[in-house]
Amino acid sequence: MPNVTLADALAAVRNPLSFIAGRWTPEPRTVQRSALSALVMSVVIVVTGGAVRLTGSGLGCPTWPKCTATSLAPTGAMNFHSAIEFGNRMLTYVLCAAIGWAIVAARSEKPYRRSLTRLGWAQFWLVMSNAVLGGIVVLVGLNPYTVAAHFLLASALIAVATVMWQRTREGDGAPRPLVGKPVQQMVWFLVAASVLLIAVGTVVTGSGPHAGDSSEVERMPLDWETISKLHAVLAWIVVTLTFALWFVLKAVDAPKSPLHRTRELFLVLLSQGVIGYVQYFTNLPEALVGLHMLGSGLVWIWVLRVLLAMRERPEAEVQLPGPAQSGSAVGVGV
DSSP states (O other), X not given: OOOOOHHHHHHHHHXXXXXXXXXXXXXXXXXXXXXXXXXXXXHHHHHHHHHHHXXXXXXXXXXXXXXXXXXXXXXXXXXXXXXXXXXHHHHHHHHHHHHHHHHHHHHHSSSOOHHHHHHHHHHHHHHHHHHHHHHHHXXXXXXXXXXXXXXXXXXXXXXXXXXXXXXXXXXXXXXXXXXXXXXXXXXXXXXXXXXXXXXHHHHHHHHSSOOSBSSOOOOOSSXXXXXXXXXXXXXXXXXXXXXXXXXXXXXXXXXXXXXXXXXXXXXXXXXXXXXXXXXXXXXXXXXXXXXXXXXXXXXXXHHHHHHHHTEEOOOOOEEOOOSSOTTOOOEEOO
């Protein structure tokens, strides 16, 4: 057993992250895996949230933060809808544990990279905000606008988790573009179109048949088929932009990383499109809708990976002092 003094114990209480960082240096692979685990769990929580809606379990726990007015967890008299809703709530703790591991690993890495810990804490606060919003969703009876906001906030969490995972695998040097400005602008158009696609997807959900509960639940007063067709048009715009981007990258002989990420995005989009059309023409079976939600998360991750692949971040350069001269100084590149 290591000797732990009273001073050590007090230091651990005052600043546990600093205490751990002073005694543990994780391998770079460990930091990368911790960030990846947070990203995977951010997708899992979206998919299980979709399962809650698709099984009509949205009000399985009719109140929040407790499951019922008198019990934190489902009681024996409640049905499986309560178990599904409560299980999704419990997965939030697993997500928090994954993010906590990512924060601790990033804080303990040597040299210390403040940008990584900030990304980890951003995920934590997004989870806390979305947990509160999830409670509001239940308290207002699955109002479709709050459900849409709940999903969009989860998409923001996926975005931050993706950026952190990428940043664990590169340095802290200033970003250097790998492609020209016109190509960069094209990628930003792709990102904007993808954001619009996801946003309209929440409107499709809010006006569609899967309300999240078997009782009468308010829906968005829009024609579901018209919104679905608009969603499909936006999907084709994203696919076209992706194919055009791949063609341009080939034409300008871009590095392999942007080409590979763009090709992967194109394949993910094709798979998602097939699922989308099949579910539309088969009256939205729950299994396919759930698979489509998983695809939505993967599409968003790969759009961001394409964006991040358009630049590189080398290790930060440290300028050492040269021969002794008047006015010489030490500078650190940022």
